[in-house]
Amino acid sequence: xxxxxASLAVTLITPEPHTTAARAWLAEQExxxxxxxxxxxxxxxxALSIKQRRGALDERGRVQAQRTFDELVHESFQVLDxxxxxxxxxxxxxxxxxxxxxxxxxxxxAIAQHHGARLCTxxxxxxxxxxxxxxxxxxxxxxxx
Numbered sequence: 001x002x003x004x005x006a007s008l009a010v011t012l013i014t015p016e017p018h019t020t021a022a023r024a025w026l027a028e029q030e031x032x033x034x035x036x037x038x039x040x041x042x043x044x045x046x047a048l049s050i051k052q053r054r055g056a057l058d059e060r061g062r063v064q065a066q067r068t069f070d071e072l073v074h075e076s077f078q079v080l081d082x083x084x085x086x087x088x089x090x091x092x093x094x095x096x097x098x099x100x101x102x103x104x105x106x107x108x109x110a111i112a113q114h115h116g117a118r119l120c121t122x123x124x125x126x127x128x129x130x131x132x133x134x135x136x137x138x139x140x141x142x143x144x145x
Contacts, residue, residue: 002033003080003117005108006043008140009036011122012072013044013065014051018122022140035078037111043104044069080117086110099129109135 004012011022026034048065051057057065073079089110094101101109105126112119118136121127127139 001035001078001115001117002029002120002138003035003037003108003112003115004040004077005119005121005123005126006040006047006104007122007126008120009040009044009069009072010047010051010065011140013068014048014057014061018140022122025140031076034076035080035115035117036073037080037108038082039104039107039111041073041079080111080115082107082111083114086114089113093129093133099132100125101129105129109133112136 008022010016011018012026045066048057048062048069052059052062086107087110090103090106093099093109094103094106099106105123106129108121108126109119109130111117112130113133113135118138119127119130120138120140121130122140124139127137130137
């Protein structure tokens with residue numbers, strides 16, 4: 001199972017330098033393997049709102065990106081639950097200064113770990129921390145032509 005975090009999901013649905021590469025990667029995946037979590041649903045909505053406030057998206061662009069994401073979730077992604085134990089595991093990871101994790105990134109790692117999923121991300125720091133705690137991680141890097 002592949003667990004997409006918010007950084008990768010937002011790259012898929014908004015114009016960013018790695019969007020073409022992210023979409024090409026997604027097209028190569030089996031839909032039955034793709035998942036997000038309830039936490040990703042929140043973070044994507046928040047990220048799109050932030051992009052609008054900062055001027056990277058206008059309202060129409062934000063609404064369209066949210067619609068695109070909602071369609072992807074409905075048509076292609078399994079939505080994983082976030083069990084209480086994942087919050088405790090995330091707290092333990094976030095509490096390790098050497099990992100350098102923000103709380104939301106630690107929660108993504110804990111969710112992936114709980115469900116036995118491969119974390120798919122655009123976040124270098126999160127990917128490195130995940131590897132350090134034994135989580136299978138795919139880091140999307142580079143741009144497609």
